[in-house]
Amino acid sequence: EAMRGVTNDLLSIQGNTGPSWINKTERAFFRGRDSREERLQLVQLSKENPQLLDAGITGYFFFQEKEKELGKAKLMGFFDFFKENDEEAKKIAKEGQLMARDLLQPHRLYCYYYQVLQKYAERQSSKPEVRDGMELVPQPEDSTAICQCHRKKPSREEL
Template sequence: MRYRMYGSVRKGLKIEILYGDQHVAQSPYILKGPVYHEYCDCPEEDPEIWQSIMSCPSQDPQITKDFISFPTIDLQRMLKEIPIKFSQTRGAVVHYTLLNNHVYRRSLGKYTDFKMFSDEMFLSLARKVRLPDVEFYLNVGDWPVEYRKANDTPGPIPVISWCGSVDSRDIVLPTYDVTHSTLETLRGVTNDLLSIQGNTGPFWDNKTERALFRGRDSREERLHLVKLSKENPELLDAGITGYFFFREKEKELGKVQLMGFFDFFKYKYQVNVDGTVAAYRFPYLLLGDSLVLKQDSQYYEHFYVGLKPWKHYVPVKRNLEDLLEKIKWAKVSSTTNSSSKW
């Protein structure tokens, strides 16, 4: 059960769960401590206490890995170089300053509209815990931006991004999609990391025994996926829901209607193919109970470091040449999806 608070309770929040007029299990439940709603400006003054209460790990493996390229940080160089490098017309970098638990920002470049997602994340944190005074740059565009190696002269500068790649040095945070859906749970969004787990479709034996893909035309391999689907409809149901990058292909490949995400899990197998960068649907697919077939990719999100092929997903070559083979294997294998156990 989930419930979104719209008011704060200092102590003694009472929760009753009834079936008819009878209490269920140990109902009523009394929460002794304070319970705050999302917009309560009630920061915990001691970050270590807050970290302990939230059961946050002391280290994150991806963050630790990302900072290997930055044994030291030259703040003055960063403040001087980044505005020059990323303030061009197509820039998508935002300069954030956290000072006295207030959030300040300055946009660099034209394409920074997605700062609304980073704003809500930092403002939410500032309402919950006193943040350290710090300055940093956040890339709100799709692609990583810092490609210099640690031994280059000059070396890389730390830029935070939502997506990383094997050849970039960006420091990766959870995507705006994950943070926004978490903050807007039970209000502005339907799909979030918990709702997916409660809407995983029919039991395994009752799911459609084909692989599914729906998405925009944001990578050429997605078009190839549709061609494979037309040639092998007994194995694969793939369709493009909107054309932007390859509009000339719409007449040939066709366009399908959008499908509700919960309906994805009526199928036994899900195909995850990159868009412009990593497909941000991936964490949601993993939380369902379908088997995920994931295209090999140079891009990654913050949690990929904890995933293992053949345990959390079935790997597929980047050009998809072995996709049909993997679907056939899945159909005759007794393996079901274990990604949601991760």
């Protein structure tokens, strides 16, 4: 059940035979589950102003009693979702690719794990001890993988 939306996205990407982006509609759009009350209010606004907003809940869990009142929306294909604002979607996609290319470099992953393990180590209540049967795993020399993050402060706040 948790993978339903992901599977829908993957399948819609593979079978992208929908209308061209030029045939988009000029309305705000939302689909999602009922995880916050504001989402239910958004659906109510959509019912009152359908020419401006197309909002729907695709799955009820927290507010199941509202399903009869607000209805349940069908899942939307990945490309159908993004045709609502094509230039912004293209910009988001390009920036996402560039960010992923930058942030998923091996040295960034090492830095991330370094920081996570440092925080984890700070929270340990006892000292680690070497026990029988444990063995030291030698680490290869790789000067490009050395984390420098802890030695410099960020120039700006990251997301």
